[in-house]
Amino acid sequence: MSFLKKSPWIIHYDGSSCNGCDIEVLACLTPMYDVERFGIINIGNPKHADVLIITGAVNSQNASVIKTIYHQMGDPKVVLAVGICAASGNFFRDCYNIKGGVDTVIPVDIYVPGCAARPEAIIDGVVAVLKLLEEKTKK
Amino acid sequence: MNMNQEIKELKENELISNVSRLFKEGYRLVQISCSKSDKLQLDYSFDKEYFLLNLRLFLSLENPEVQSITDIYWSAFTYENELHDLFGIHVREINVDFKGNFYRIQEDAPFLNSDSIQHGGKE
Amino acid sequence: MASRTIIPFGPQHPVLPEPIHLDLVIEDEKVIEAVPSFGFVHRGLELLVGKKDFHQMVYIAERICGICSMIHGMGICYGIEHIMKIDVPERAKYLRVIWSEMSRIHSHLLWLGLAADAAGYESLFMHCWRIREKLLEIIEATTGGRVIFGVCKVGGTRRDIANSDIHGILITLKDIEKDYQNISKVFRDDYTINHRFSNVGFLSKKDAFELGAVGPTLRASGVSVDMRKTGYSAYRHLEFEALTENSEDCYGRCMVRVREIFQSFNLIYQAAEKLPNGPVDIKVTGNPEGEYFTRLEQPRGEVVYYIKGNGTQNLERFRARTPTFANIGPLVRMLSGCDLADVPVIVLSIDPCISCAER
Numbered sequence: 001m002s003f004l005k006k007s008p009w010i011i012h013y014d015g016s017s018c019n020g021c022d023i024e025v026l027a028c029l030t031p032m033y034d035v036e037r038f039g040i041i042n043i044g045n046p047k048h049a050d051v052l053i054i055t056g057a058v059n060s061q062n063a064s065v066i067k068t069i070y071h072q073m074g075d076p077k078v079v080l081a082v083g084i085c086a087a088s089g090n091f092f093r094d095c096y097n098i099k100g101g102v103d104t105v106i107p108v109d110i111y112v113p114g115c116a117a118r119p120e121a122i123i124d125g126v127v128a129v130l131k132l133l134e135e136k137t138k139k
Numbered sequence: 140m141n142m143n144q145e146i147k148e149l150k151e152n153e154l155i156s157n158v159s160r161l162f163k164e165g166y167r168l169v170q171i172s173c174s175k176s177d178k179l180q181l182d183y184s185f186d187k188e189y190f191l192l193n194l195r196l197f198l199s200l201e202n203p204e205v206q207s208i209t210d211i212y213w214s215a216f217t218y219e220n221e222l223h224d225l226f227g228i229h230v231r232e233i234n235v236d237f238k239g240n241f242y243r244i245q246e247d248a249p250f251l252n253s254d255s256i257q258h259g260g261k262e
Numbered sequence: 263m264a265s266r267t268i269i270p271f272g273p274q275h276p277v278l279p280e281p282i283h284l285d286l287v288i289e290d291e292k293v294i295e296a297v298p299s300f301g302f303v304h305r306g307l308e309l310l311v312g313k314k315d316f317h318q319m320v321y322i323a324e325r326i327c328g329i330c331s332m333i334h335g336m337g338i339c340y341g342i343e344h345i346m347k348i349d350v351p352e353r354a355k356y357l358r359v360i361w362s363e364m365s366r367i368h369s370h371l372l373w374l375g376l377a378a379d380a381a382g383y384e385s386l387f388m389h390c391w392r393i394r395e396k397l398l399e400i401i402e403a404t405t406g407g408r409v410i411f412g413v414c415k416v417g418g419t420r421r422d423i424a425n426s427d428i429h430g431i432l433i434t435l436k437d438i439e440k441d442y443q444n445i446s447k448v449f450r451d452d453y454t455i456n457h458r459f460s461n462v463g464f465l466s467k468k469d470a471f472e473l474g475a476v477g478p479t480l481r482a483s484g485v486s487v488d489m490r491k492t493g494y495s496a497y498r499h500l501e502f503e504a505l506t507e508n509s510e511d512c513y514g515r516c517m518v519r520v521r522e523i524f525q526s527f528n529l530i531y532q533a534a535e536k537l538p539n540g541p542v543d544i545k546v547t548g549n550p551e552g553e554y555f556t557r558l559e560q561p562r563g564e565v566v567y568y569i570k571g572n573g574t575q576n577l578e579r580f581r582a583r584t585p586t587f588a589n590i591g592p593l594v595r596m597l598s599g600c601d602l603a604d605v606p607v608i609v610l611s612i613d614p615c616i617s618c619a620e621r
């Protein structure tokens with residue numbers, strides 16, 4: 001399964017993010033950072049994806065959407081929570097409509113810190129994913 | 140600096156006549172907002188040549204009701220549905236009535252029900 | 263007669279960077295009606311006023327949206343300063359203008375990229391974002407943040423730009439402008455862009471005004487309304503005109519943004535030239551008591567904040583009516599009667615920022 005190790009495909013879901021982390025995830029794909037040179041492709045279909053990137057906290061509406069996307073993905077799969085909102089909910093956890101971080105609905109493997117998370121940090125997170133994917137594949 | 144905005148208090152039955160007068164005079168609907176204290180305070184804001192005119196209404200917390208202005212300003216339905224979904228204000232004769240589904244949230248009228256503010260956060 | 267079908271559009275859709283949900287009622291290939299609904303990004307942050315004091319609310323306001331965060335922060339600061347009758351130092355006012363214009367350029371470049379992508383022009387998308395990165399470098403060097411600036415605070419700005427750095431910044435900005443000049447020609451003259459955007463998403467002048475459209479959506483229909491003309495902050499000392507287009511379609515909206523980027527560069531040059539010396543903040547004591555409607559011009563249009571203080575640390579009410587929310591009505595009108603294939607372009611043309619709209 002060396003193709004997995006070399007080029008994970010990602011699917012990005014925007015939870016209740018403020019767009020800050022979203023555009024940084026998108027910025028990773030553009031010429032300055034260009035993760036596509038590593039074979040990392042952002043796709044829309046969960047069945048093709050190895051990595052689920054989630055930005056923003058979980059609210060009452062998107063909890064089921066996140067679960068659906070997660071269960072549609074084939075094994076092995078890795079979840080990357082980008083930004084502080086996805087990790088813990090940030091100060092939004094005090095809001096009535098917010099449940100908390102992504103780990104309240106699905107298991108998260110790697111947290112990327114930052115508000116907004118920098119592209120370098122996101123790429124770092126994706127690199128950490130490669131190792132994890134390899135381990136998961138061996139099992 | 141307060142020259143460019145004015146707040147005018149109204150009774151509920153004067154709303155429609157005032158709004159239609161403003162429409163004829165060429166005012167643009169800027170927003171409708173609501174604030175909760177011991178009463179509900181509704182602000183209808185209109186703009187003409189950078190002058191902001193606010194029509195203010197007070198409604199009671201029990202069964203608040205107001206007449207829709209969507210006959211005059213068609214696009215006001217977004218604001219009025221917001222009033223309904225977040226503050227539980229019943230808006231009469233609205234042109235596009237979502238019946239509480241404009242904001243897809245679990246609670247009814249979270250902004251009116253201050254209890255939900257206390258329990259909303261997760262520690 | 264063809265039967266009617268309802269197609270749900272979103273919340274996850276390849277052309278949408280953000281989750282918006284539209285129910286499209288279609289007959290054959292024509293959209294009869296579009297029904298929007300919210301809630302996927304709704305957080306209810308306006309209610310946080312009860313838990314955070316007014317200094318902390320500035321941070322929260324900045325996180326209403328990560329793209330227009332600078333002006334959200336500035337708006338709440340401006341309102342509180344007005345209520346508390348704080349006279350912000352002149353230098354801070356100019357710095358705020360410089361940073362808000364930078365945020366406008368980066369937001370418009372971002373939009374132009376997405377628009378190019380929607381027109382099937384991936385290389386142009388990449389070029390827009392390549393230029394944008396250069397600008398983000400300046401923003402990061404001066405504010406410390408890439409997308410969320412965090413420089414505004416009640417009473418001034420948190421950071422200063424050293425006079426010795428201004429010269430270098432201007433040189434870089436001129437480079438970026440030259441680079442952008444080439445890109446803007448593509449948007450102006452290219453056949454594909456023209457073909458995709460012209461006569462799509464028609465919104466007449468009368469409709470735009472009566473439906474309460476704001477920002478480029480309104481100005482592209484020939485109505486000259488730009489909140490910067492009210493002269494908040496240092497805008498009263500700068501020369502500029504509200505830019506309008508008369509084509510009343512998606513192409514017009516695109517052109518307004520293309521031209522506004524040049525205008526923003528110009529405003530930064532003017533502000534940098536006039537930048538006075540002095541402190542950038544003053545000490546704030548006491549709590550706000552009173553109410554005020556702040557109106558500023560976001561990249562997406564007019565934004566209204568209602569701020570009400572009751573003499574305590576916590577504001578009594580903070581309400582933000584964001585430009586995207588005001589543009590939902592006009593968007594629904596534009597969508598009725600359009601082709602299904604044009605829906606993505608039309609939705610994109612108002613520059614929807616859903617996290618702004620739902621708060």
